[in-house]
Amino acid sequence: MKIAVIGCTHAGTAAIVRTAKLYPDAEITVYERNDNISFLSCGIALYVGGVVKDPNGLFYSSPEHLMTLGVQTRMRHEVLNVDASGKTLTVRNLETGEEFGDTFDKLIVTTGSWPIVPKFEGIELENIILSKNFNHSNTIIEKSKTAKKVVVIGAGYIGVELVEAFEMNGKEVTLIDAESRILSKYLDAEFTDRIEESLTQQGIQLALDEKVVRFEGQAGSVQKVVTTKGEHEADLVILCIGFRPNTELLKGQVDMLPNGAILVDNYMETSVKDVYAAGDSCAIRYNPTGKAAYIPLATNAVRMGTLVALNLVEKKIAYMGTQGTSGIKIYEDNIAATGMTEAAAVEAGLDVATAMFEDNYRPEFMPEYEKATFKIVFEKDSRRIVGAQLMSKVDLTQSINTLSVCIQNKMTVEELAFVDFFFQPHYNKPWNYLNSLGFAAMEAQPTAEIEEKAARSVKEQTNV
Numbered sequence: 001m002k003i004a005v006i007g008c009t010h011a012g013t014a015a016i017v018r019t020a021k022l023y024p025d026a027e028i029t030v031y032e033r034n035d036n037i038s039f040l041s042c043g044i045a046l047y048v049g050g051v052v053k054d055p056n057g058l059f060y061s062s063p064e065h066l067m068t069l070g071v072q073t074r075m076r077h078e079v080l081n082v083d084a085s086g087k088t089l090t091v092r093n094l095e096t097g098e099e100f101g102d103t104f105d106k107l108i109v110t111t112g113s114w115p116i117v118p119k120f121e122g123i124e125l126e127n128i129i130l131s132k133n134f135n136h137s138n139t140i141i142e143k144s145k146t147a148k149k150v151v152v153i154g155a156g157y158i159g160v161e162l163v164e165a166f167e168m169n170g171k172e173v174t175l176i177d178a179e180s181r182i183l184s185k186y187l188d189a190e191f192t193d194r195i196e197e198s199l200t201q202q203g204i205q206l207a208l209d210e211k212v213v214r215f216e217g218q219a220g221s222v223q224k225v226v227t228t229k230g231e232h233e234a235d236l237v238i239l240c241i242g243f244r245p246n247t248e249l250l251k252g253q254v255d256m257l258p259n260g261a262i263l264v265d266n267y268m269e270t271s272v273k274d275v276y277a278a279g280d281s282c283a284i285r286y287n288p289t290g291k292a293a294y295i296p297l298a299t300n301a302v303r304m305g306t307l308v309a310l311n312l313v314e315k316k317i318a319y320m321g322t323q324g325t326s327g328i329k330i331y332e333d334n335i336a337a338t339g340m341t342e343a344a345a346v347e348a349g350l351d352v353a354t355a356m357f358e359d360n361y362r363p364e365f366m367p368e369y370e371k372a373t374f375k376i377v378f379e380k381d382s383r384r385i386v387g388a389q390l391m392s393k394v395d396l397t398q399s400i401n402t403l404s405v406c407i408q409n410k411m412t413v414e415e416l417a418f419v420d421f422f423f424q425p426h427y428n429k430p431w432n433y434l435n436s437l438g439f440a441a442m443e444a445q446p447t448a449e450i451e452e453k454a455a456r457s458v459k460e461q462t463n464v
Contacts, residue, residue, distance in 0.1 A: 001023060001027070001106065002027045002104050002105045003023075003026050003104060003106045004102060004106075004107050005028065005030045005107075005108040005110065006031050006082070006089075006107070006108070006111055007110040007111040007112055008034075008073075009111070009112035009279050009301065011110040011112070011278035011279025011281075011282075011301035011302065012030070012032075012037075012279065013037060013066075013305070014278075014301070014303075014305030014309075015110060015305035016028065016030055016069075017066070018305075018306050018309035019108075019309040020069035023312070024070065027072075028072065029072040030071055031077045031091055032063075032074070032075050032076075032077065033076065033094060034075070034076070036062075037063060037075075048141055048162065048165045048166070049168055050165075076093065077093055077094065078091065078092050079091050080099070081249070082250060082253070084107065084270075084272045085272055087103055087104050088101060089103070108276050108278070108308055109250060109275065109276065109277040110281060110305060111245075111246040111247065112280045112281055113243035113244060113246060113280035113281065114243065115131070115239060115240070115243055116242045116243060118212075120214055120215055121213075122214050122215030122222070123215060126222065127221050127235065128215060128222050128237045128239065129143065129239070130238075130239050131162065131238050131239070144166065149173075149174075149235050149236070150166045150171045150235070150238070151225050151238070152166070152174070152176070153238065153240060154177060154239065154242065155177035155179065155182035156183065156186075156240060156242065157186070157328055158240045159240035160175070160199075160328070161328065161330075162240065163199065163204050164204075164331065167204050172203075172205075173204045173205065174204070174205040174206075174234070175204060175207065175208075176207040176212060176227060177207075178211045179209065180209040181208065182196055182206070183328075185344075186326060186341070187335070187389055188341045188342050188343060188375060188389065190373070190389075191335065191373070191375070191389055195333065196208075205232075209229070210230070213228060214226045215237065221235075222234055222236075222237050243280065243296050244259060245260045245262070245296075246280075247260045250262060250270070250275075250277075253272060255270065257283050257294060261281070262282045264276070266285075266318040267307070268307050269311070276308045276311075277308075278301065278305045278307070278308050280296035282304060284324075287320075287322065287407055288386040289340075289348055295322065300324075307319055323339045323404045323407045324339065325401065325404040327397045334392055334395045334396065334397050335389075335390070335391045336397040336400035338387065338407060339388060339404070340387035342375075344387070345387060350379060351379060351380050352377050352386065353377075353378060353379075353441070353444055354377050355375070355413075355443070356373070357373075357374045357375075357440040358374070359371065359372065359429075359433060360429075361429075361433055362426065362427060362429060363425050366425055373390065373391045376413065376437050376438075376440070378441055383414060384412055385406050385407050385411055388406075388437075402434060403416075414438065416434060417438030417439045417441075417442060418435070419432075419438075421434065421435060
């Protein structure tokens with residue numbers, strides 16, 4: 001069996017390692033256009049901020065390791081063309097310029113994503129940098145040594161983590177985003193308001209609800225970011241606007257979302273037989289809605305890549321979908337979210353209710369305790385949980401993983417209220433905070449209203 005892999009991303013590395021172990025007799029060839037693999041880009045801010053001293057720790061595999069597994073690892077090789085149905089590739093060696101063809105029995109496409117770079121006027125100026133790979137992170141660190149005023153464009157996870165890192169390094173920092181709130185894809189206003197206050201208290205300037213119009217510079221280097229609402233001086237600009245899937249090679253050959261994310265079945269196979277895809281180049285099944293969505297996360301990527309290997313010859317293990325679960329630490333606040341925000345649920349047309357719960361996470365008789373804030377989003381009629389968020393000074397973020405499982409298993413808020421959780425004063429109260437969150441949701445929609453809906457449902461079934 002001849003297997004070709006395009007792209008040694010998180011998903012690609014997971015697929016390659018597992019495939020090599022499962023099919024030791026297979027001929028596996030990997031084509032990667034970069035000179036390194038398996039860089040954990042989520043660690044860029046930690047590296048830039050000096051928390052991570054040795055960047056080698058941000059790599060969890062290497063070409064040499066793959067070679068020990070019997071994998072032909074061709075670094076600095078770019079695939080120029082794919083004939084998915086004809087099972088052929090055209091490849092260029094970026095070191096020599098040589099072009100050659102290859103064939104495959106099975107193709108694994110794990111080409112990942114790339115930052116969105118709008119065609120702003122002045123985008124070609126020096127010191128305007130992307131934040132995606134290892135080379136970017138090294139450039140950011142080198143350029144920031146002399147920069148005094150740093151502008152970060154894009155208030156997602158990477159952007160927010162970077163402004164914190166720059167501020168802690170003594171820079172004057174501005175965060176620009178076209179949305180009116182930071183982290184708006186992950187959190188509702190009850191949480192983002194607090195985070196924004198925390199950032200501004202640290203001296204970070206928030207330029208929200210502002211769209212970048214152009215960059216201005218002198219002597220070829222950026223000096224100013226002009227937006228729809230003003231101007232911001234900058235020695236260094238970091239673009240963190242978002243990501244799009246790298247899928248041009250398969251465009252017009254396999255089914256995709258409008259943004260180019262590849263659609264796969266529950267076994268990671270595309271609409272073309274023997275062509276598989278995983279990771280940031282793919283759409284995922286988003287369990288809160290049951291529909292395909294584009295949510296590029298490393299956790300999604302490694303699961304999908306592993307499933308490709310397991311299902312490559314025989315369909316064995318079906319994909320369970322995802323909730324888009326994520327977490328972030330901003331200064332002293334530990335924050336995590338899973339599933340849909342209230343805003344996202346309403347936009348998707350779901351009829352939802354929400355509940356907030358805030359309390360000390362463990363008994364007040366303990367020497368120390370901290371408040372924790374939770375929000376839950378659930379469907380009014382079915383009572384099904386579709387999203388949750390939490391924030392606290394103490395690290396309770398693993399609780400969001402529990403709520404992720406609740407969403408995946410289509411649990412109701414009533415079921416959450418009575419889940420069996422242990423009690424120990426070091427960790428929680430007799431009623432666990434997640435139980436209490438379930439109770440808060442029950443009380444958010446009066447019992448009489450629930451009973452009325454239940455009675456109406458029974459009556460409708462009887463009439464049928």
